[in-house]
Amino acid sequence: MAFRPETAKPLNDLAEVLLHAPNSLTPGERELIATYVSSQNDCYFCQTVHGAIAAAHLEDNEDLVRCVKSDFIHAEIPEKLKALLTIAGKVQQGGKQVTTGDVEAARRAGATDVEIHDTVLIAAAFCMYNRYVDGLDTWQPHDEELYRQRGKKTAKEGYVTMSKEYLPHQEHTTKGA
Amino acid sequence: MPHIPLPAQLPGISSAFAFRPETAKPLRELAHVLLHEPNSLTAGERELIATYVSSLNECYFCHTSHGAAAACHLGSAETVKLVRTDFEQAPVSEKLKRLLAIAGQVQSGGKNVTRRAVDAAREQGATDTEIHDTVLIAAAFCMYNRYVDGLATTQPQDESMYAQMGAHLAREGYRTPSIPVPPEVEPAASMP
Numbered sequence: 001m002a003f004r005p006e007t008a009k010p011l012n013d014l015a016e017v018l019l020h021a022p023n024s025l026t027p028g029e030r031e032l033i034a035t036y037v038s039s040q041n042d043c044y045f046c047q048t049v050h051g052a053i054a055a056a057h058l059e060d061n062e063d064l065v066r067c068v069k070s071d072f073i074h075a076e077i078p079e080k081l082k083a084l085l086t087i088a089g090k091v092q093q094g095g096k097q098v099t100t101g102d103v104e105a106a107r108r109a110g111a112t113d114v115e116i117h118d119t120v121l122i123a124a125a126f127c128m129y130n131r132y133v134d135g136l137d138t139w140q141p142h143d144e145e146l147y148r149q150r151g152k153k154t155a156k157e158g159y160v161t162m163s164k165e166y167l168p169h170q171e172h173t174t175k176g177a
Numbered sequence: 178m179p180h181i182p183l184p185a186q187l188p189g190i191s192s193a194f195a196f197r198p199e200t201a202k203p204l205r206e207l208a209h210v211l212l213h214e215p216n217s218l219t220a221g222e223r224e225l226i227a228t229y230v231s232s233l234n235e236c237y238f239c240h241t242s243h244g245a246a247a248a249c250h251l252g253s254a255e256t257v258k259l260v261r262t263d264f265e266q267a268p269v270s271e272k273l274k275r276l277l278a279i280a281g282q283v284q285s286g287g288k289n290v291t292r293r294a295v296d297a298a299r300e301q302g303a304t305d306t307e308i309h310d311t312v313l314i315a316a317a318f319c320m321y322n323r324y325v326d327g328l329a330t331t332q333p334q335d336e337s338m339y340a341q342m343g344a345h346l347a348r349e350g351y352r353t354p355s356i357p358v359p360p361e362v363e364p365a366a367s368m369p
Contacts, residue, residue, distance in 0.1 A: 004309055006210050013203035021199070043287065087327075095236065095326025103180040113181040114365050117197055120180075120327040128320035134287025135279075135312040 002166040011129070012163040018122050019053075020158035025115055027155065028057035029081050030122060032068050033088050037123045039069040040092045043130035045140040052151025080109040084119040091123035180329045184362040188338070189238035189330050190321060191356050198364050204321075205351045211314050212246075213350030218307055220347065221250030222273050223314060225260050226280050230315045232261040233284045236322035238332040242355075245343020272301040276311040283315035 001008040019030045031054035038046035051065045058064055067075040072085045083106035090097040098120070106116055133140075154162050183192035194201035212223045224247035231239035240261065248254040259267035264277045275298035282289040290312065298308055325332075338356075345355040 004306065004313075006214070007207065007310075007313055010203040010207035010210065014200065014207065017199050017203065041286070091323050091327045094234070095323040095328075098180065098327045098329070100180065114197065116181050117193070117328065117365070118200075121193075121197075121200055121324055124320040124323035124327060127323055128316040131283050131287035131316035131319055132313055135283045135290045135316060136309065137290070 001163065005167050008163060008167055011132075012159045014125060015129075015159040018118060018125060023118065024112060025081075025084075025118065026057065028054055029077075029084075030118070031057060031155075032065065032077070032081065033085060033119060033122045034126050035065060036068055036072065036085055037088050037092050037126040038130050040089060041127065041130040041134075043134055044142075045133050045138065046126065046130050048144070048147045049150060049154075052147040053155045054151075055148075056152045056155035078109075080106065080111050080115075083109045084111060084115065087116065087119050088123035091120055092127060095120075095124070178329065179331060180327075183328065183330060184359075185331065186359050186362060187331075187356060188333050189242065190325050191354060191358075192330050193324060193328055194354070195358050195362050196365050204324075207317060208321075208351035211310060211317060213346075216310065217304060218273075218276075218310065219250065221247055222269070222276075223310070224250060224347075225257065225269065225273065226277060226311055226314045227318050228257060229260055229264065229277055230280050230284050230318040231322050233281060234319065234322040234326075236326055237334075238325050238330065239318065239322050241339045242342045242346070245339045246346040247343075249343045249347035270301070272298065272303050272307075275301050276303060276307065279308065279311050280315035283312055284319060287312075287316070 001011065019034060020027060023030065031050050034050040035047050035054050038050055047069065051062075051069070055062045055065050064075060064077070068077065068085070072082055075082075083102070087098055087102050087106060090099070090102060103116060106119075179192070181196070184195050187195055194205070212227060213220060216223065224243050227243040228240050228247050231243055244257045244261070248257045251257070256267055256269065260269065260277070264274055267274075275294070279290060279294050279298060282291065282294055295308060342355045349355075
C-alpha cells in the first residue's frame, strides 16, 4: 500500500465502505465474512488482521472467530450470517458458483438485497486483497499480539484513518508511475 | 436473472454500480488508476492484462468489454483474441508476455507467483511498479469478475454494445458510466 499511494487510496476507500461504514450488517459480521474468505484463500496476513478486527468488534471473542474459520455452521452466529458465509464461500471459488438456492436461503433467513450484494462484494474484494498481499510476497510478521493491537485500533478508527500512518498527505500525493 | 433486483436496463457491472453508488465510487476509481491513468505500461497493455485474467475467470462481460477497450487502444481485435487464447504467439512485447504469465499465476492464487516468473519479467525490462501493477490488475479482476458473475448480472451477447463500451472506456476511462444510466434508475435505499 505504501509503495503505491495512488492505488492505496481506492483500496482503503473500498474497505472503509464495505467493512466500516454504517450498514445493517454489523462491522463484526462483515469482518467475519472477510476473515472467512481470507482463510479459504490461505492468506495469513489478511485472515489474522481481519480476524483480530472481528474479535475487537465481538467483545474479544477470538474463539468465535476461530470457529467461523474452521466450521461456521456450528459457530454461535445468526442463521442469516451462516447463509451469507455460504454465499461468500461460493464467491471465493468463483462467481458462477453462487446458486439461486443459496440466495433464497439467505433471504429466508432475513437477508436483504443490499446485504446479499455486500456479501458478494466483500468476498470478491478479499479475493483481490488476498492475491495482492500474497502475489507480491509481502512481509507477514507472525506475532499475534501485534495483530491484536492493530485490530483494536482499526475496529475503532476504520481503514481510511489507519492508512494515514503510511500514506503521504493527500495534497502531496504525486502522480502515477 | 440477477440474484438481486438490479436495474434491468443496464448490463454487467454497470447494473451493480447503479444499485450501490457508495461502493461504485472506489471500484471505478481503482479501475481508472490501474487502467487509464498515465503509466509506463500503455493503456492497451494494461487492458490486455485485464482481458486475459477475465478470460481465465470465464467472465463474459468483463473479457468482452475490456477486450473491446484493448482493441480500441491497439487498433487490433486479432491481437486481443490471440492474447486470450495463446499469448506466447501474440504480437506483443516479450516484457508483456512475462507480465501476462505473472497475471495468470495471480489468477490461480497469490501464492502461485514464482520468483522465477518475476525474475523473467525483470530480465525483459519490467520495473517494480510494472510488476506491482500487473499483480494488482490481475487481483482486481479476480474481484470484478466475481462481482459480475456472483450477482448473476445480465450480460447481453451484443457485439455492438461492447464495441461502444470499449470505445468509451478507451477514451474516457472509468470515472463515468460507459453506458448512460437512464433517469428512472434509482439506487438501492441508502444505508442507515
